[in-house]
Amino acid sequence: MSDPIYQTEKLIAEDIDAYLDQHQHKSMLRFITCGSVDDGKSTLIGRLLYDSKMIFEDQLASLENDSKKVGTQGQDIDFALLVDGLAAEREQGITIDVAYRFFATEKRKYIVADTPGHEQYTRNMVTGASTADLAIILIDARKGILTQTRRHSYLAHLIGIKNIVLAVNKMDLINYDQTQFDQITADYRIFADHLGIKDFTAIPLSGLKGDNITSHSDNMPWYEGAALIDHLDAIKITDDETNSEKFRMPVQWVNRPNLDFRGFSGQIAGGSIKSGDLVRILPSGKTSKIDKIVTMDGDLSKAIAGQSVTITLQDEVDCSRGDFIVSADNPPEVADQFEATIVWMAEDAMLPGRAYAMKIGTQMVSASVQQPKYQINVNSHEHIAAKTLELNTIGVCELSTDKQIIFESYADNPSMGGFILIDRITNATVAAGMLHFALRRSQNVHWQAIDINREGHAALKNQKPKTLWFTGLSGSGKSTIANLVEKKLHALGKHTYLLDGDNVRHGLNKDLGFTDKDRIENIRRIAEVARLMTDAGLIILTAFISPFRAERQMARNLMQEGEFIEIHVNTPLEIAEARDIKGLYKKARSGELKNFTGIDSPYEEPQNAEITVDTTTMSAEEAAEHIVTHLLGQGHDNG
Amino acid sequence: MGQLTHLQRLEAESIHILREVAAEAEKPVMLYSVGKDSAVMLHLAKKAFYPSPPPFPLLHVDTTWKFQEMYKLREKAAQDAGMELLVYQNPEAKEKGINPFDHGSLHTDMWKTEGLKQALDTYGFDTAFGGARRDEEKSRAKERVFSFRSANHRWDPKNQRPELWNLYNSRKSAGESIRVFPISNWTELDIWQYIHLENIEIVPLYLSEKRPTITRDGMLLMVDDERFPLKDGETPEMRSIRFRTLGCYPLTGAVESEAKTLPEVIQEMLLTTTSERQGRAIDHDQAASMEKKKQEGYF
Incomplete structure (x- = not known):
């Protein structure tokens, strides 16, 4: 032997x-x-x-x-x-x-x-x-x-x-x-x-x-x-980052020994690079070509993920710490709202809404984390409702940053999607996180300039465009009330359109299921469609549970100031459940239906809804009348 | 990253750490002890910032009892790197004539531990690079790359920040400082191999040569200058020796060796069975001595 x-x-x-x-x-x-x-x-x-x-x-x-x-x-x-x-x-x-x-x-x-x-x-x-x-x-x-x-x-x-x-x-x-x-x-x-x-x-x-x-x-x-x-x-170690076509280098330090040399130093986070490659600087979007890969032992012909290098570019472009140099034709995403898994590591529990410092690569931004969508039991892997995250707990949360960051999902490239959160007072590292996806894409989309603008569309219809966003539990009466409101507005000569679950799920969103990711995407698409329709001058009514504040806020952010009207159809759970028109609560209670809002998935009540209707004290007809009166009375629709 | 060798990965990691500090620290400094680990750390700094010189000075916390050859290389290394060299000697230790022969562990406490604190406070450095490695000693295996020290330079092993991926949190409050160890993940063998590969200049004492020695308390000591007080019956004897680690000459044990080249040194190291710090008297006091010293602020 x-x-x-x-x-x-x-x-x-x-x-x-x-x-x-x-x-x-x-x-x-x-x-x-x-x-x-x-x-x-x-x-x-x-x-x-x-x-x-x-x-x-x-x-x-x-x-x-x-x-x-x-x-x-x-x-x-x-x-x-x-x-x-x-x-x-x-x-x-x-x-x-x-x-x-x-x-x-x-x-x-x-x-x-x-x-x-x-x-x-x-x-x-x-x-x-x-x-x-x-x-x-x-x-x-x-x-x-x-x-x-x-x-x-x-x-x-x-x-x-x-x-x-x-x-x-x-x-x-x-x-x-x-x-x-x-x-x-x-x-x-x-x-x-x-x-x-x-x-x-x-x-x-x-x-x-x-x-x-x-x-x-x-x-x-x-x-x-x-x-x-x-x-x-x-054992062979899988090597996705090195083999990827997608070159990514976070700029760590700008090397400027004299006026003739301007190098960008960093550790390559993905892909490879060689002299002459076309690259893009993010977030500016400017392009240039790699001139040299400079080291003390002479220039390199090629560099790969994992290496710490200094590169020079053929053009004079602005680039500093926190920026990225990436493949020109295959850039990562840029966004400021995300879903992420967060591992809480501090004695002090997470405070939803508080601004923490967030370090991702060489980017340092301010980030606030929403109340967890759910916490994960690390032993049983079950999703459990949670208001916060305590030491050594893990949850899935939405977070937003004060400025856009360059990222990829952690699953695609851990170096581009892993981050830490730092308490700004104690300076302790309080959490580690892994980005899943952006809630709202904000890549470099350039708007098509259009001669007939939204004011033109609205003027022809003689109305002010609006989105009436109905939110409430399943069975609260959203669709019924929204339907009545549309009838009344139509009778008043208004150009309206009602977006509801059926007409959206059967077409535009038929590829989406009921996972959290799909739900977020569902709402995102509805909000975008509503936005386009308001641009066309219409009054839009949407009737979806839309249980999370974050998504409703996202929809609100898409609209012009004053055009988003949040309508809370307020029905207590026990009453909605007692109605149970579609038999869904029964299924949810028996465990047949998972992630059902109000049962095993939270409903976050609006805090500042423009209109609230209480269906325990008014009928659907009264509620619709209340809404229309409110709209007219508040000058929301005096056009 | 499978296409890179382990040394390339270690080098890339160290360079990343050096650059993070240069980008984020207010006033960084590199502690330079002239030993082989310092030599590698300095070399990595030169590579990290090339063609610029490293954007921080070197600081040697001197005890006045280092080997003469160390002092010689110290000046040259700083000059070659294009870096400012700061030398700090604790004035109190100097005044009291603290020395390793008469004062035992007080020598290390005052010149090194106290000297380091004084130097950092005097110059106002908020971040100091050190050449410690995790494989040197058990308690160092748990040391972070970024190690936080309170305003009075104490290390609290229970209150260190988690370090994930390559994301280092260098934020701190006024008065606090950070020790950063860029070569944490290098082993003694990695260090030697890298010195060999990169042709890094080291103090000749690491290579074997005939040198004047005496044996005392089981240690083989080199009589480096006339300050060495010989006891009755002690006469320096020429022996072929080298050092595995360098510190104050009266505290640093030599090993008898014929290894005159680096590969021979590495060969001996791999075939011998005595660990590196054995040559340093400081660790022998008690089982957890290094950990205790670290809590008090020794590097």
Whole structure:
């Protein structure tokens, strides 16, 4: 049997230059180990360091000493002591933070993020996972899949780690039993499928005894896969960012040693670049060509994602820190309202609406986060209603920034969609976030100048255009009232159009379902259509639940000042539910219908609606009359 | 990023960190100790800002007890980089004649720990680069890249900011300062390999040569100048030695070696079984000594 460590040592002794050449060309793999205190995580890492000769004799001596003093392995070496660092936690016998360890094999250099498995330390695991290419999920073979296994797997998946190793540890304690290993693997596969983890590799091992760590264990002849280290050495790290056509570089620092040189420095966040490539500067939109890629060792012909470079452009263009240099024909999006997953990391809970500093790449902006659409239970992965996010909780929220930022969704490119939030008073990093998508696209769309303008359209109809935005619970009577209002306006000679669920869902929005993303898009399209129709001079009536303030605000922002009339059709839940004309509440209560507003999805009441009608005290006819009177009386429609 | 080697990835990460500080800090400085880690850090700074010189000065917190060859390289390295070199010596330690022979750990406390605090306060630096690495010692494995210090320079291991992706939060209140470690993720082997590859100038003491030595308390010490008080029966003896780490010469143990080239040094390092900090007397006091020193403000 050829022992790889022995081989390496031989090479070092006999031909150091050959060894250095080998070491120089190693790639790097960063991984995170997740497991609870009892899963033997520290022992496994200690074993990896020990077996790859990363422990020196003096460390070993102090390890042996410590093992006898505070170790848990009797007279044997307690590998865990090798990696448990700070004095406080050494006394408590637990790891309390993220620690980074290093070891190398013949093929790779490894950086291990060691994070605790404690309930309250979601923060640490997300931190450690943010830079990891791979996650090792540790399981105690005696216990199988536990709540924390689910939690760790969910977090690793959330942060976008595509390579998962299920390390079924302590096989020595179950007599290296294949049946139990197979059962655990099968259980995990069901769970992984449910979570959306496409693939994982299960390895039976013992960190304490060294089985299947660096070489195949004789204790488990039934296991046909690779030992842990062989697997880590061989795995291909998916490389979306490097392979992408989309060149992205956030400008970090402008290099200006003299008047003749103007370079832009940054770490490439996606794609590659070479001299002569056509690029666009964002947000200005100006284009130029790459002149040189400058380094101290001479100009480079090409640079790829991950490299820190300084580039010069062929033209004099304005560009400073926070700007981006990107592929000219394939630029990222620019927007100021987003949906994002947020991991809250501070003792003080999130305050919806408060302005936090947001750092994304080299952009620093002010961002306010809305009340969460829902919080995610990291153990069961269920969506739960929440008014805020507390320490170590995760939620999906909408946020808006004070100026437009350049971004891509985190799923497409983590370097372009990952951000942190900073408390402006304490300066603490309070949250990490991952952008999903923009709620309102604001790319560089140039408006077509039109000779007949909106005033012209409205003047011909002799009316002032308006959007009457009806909002309220399902069954509150929105459609009925809106229909009556349109009739009355029509009778008054007004040019109107009623947008309701059916006429929109059957055509324009027939590609949309009822996920949150689709709901937001549904409302966005309706708002845009309403905007165009007001430009055409019409009075628009919309009748949709539109449960979230953020979307109604978005619609309002699209309209001209004074043209958006929010009408709250106020019906208490119990009354709407008692009516239950379409039988939907019944279905929602029985669980047949998910995400139903008022039942398991919140309805955010308007705070400053222009008109509120209370359907418990007035009939639909009275409500419609009230609205029309209000419009006329308020001078909303005196044209 | 699979197309890059581990050294290229480490280099890119370090350069990113150096530039973030240059862009965001008000008054940064690079702590320069003339050792091999400082040499690599300085080299990375030159690369990060080329063709400009690094936009901050070098600061050496001097104890007056460094090896003569270190002082020589110090001046030259700063000049080559086109950077201003600031040298700070704690006036109180100077006045009291604090030295490693008579004052034990007080020597490190006053010259280094106190000296560093005084220097940062005197010049008003808000951010200081240091060449510490996570693989050096257990408590350093948990150190952040951006490490926050209170107004009195204390480090609180329980109150550090989470660091995600490559997003560093450098905001701070008045009086607070940040220590930034751009080579956190480099190992001793990476450092040596990079010095070799990039042909970085280092103090010749890292390579073996015949030098005057004595053995004391199990340590092999070099008699670097006439201030070394010899005890009865001690006569300097020429031995072929080199150093794995450099500090104050009376506190830095040498190893006997024939390694005269960098590859030979690396070869010896990989085949020996004594870890790097073993040569420094400072760590031997107690198990968690480094962590304690760090909380007090030692780098």
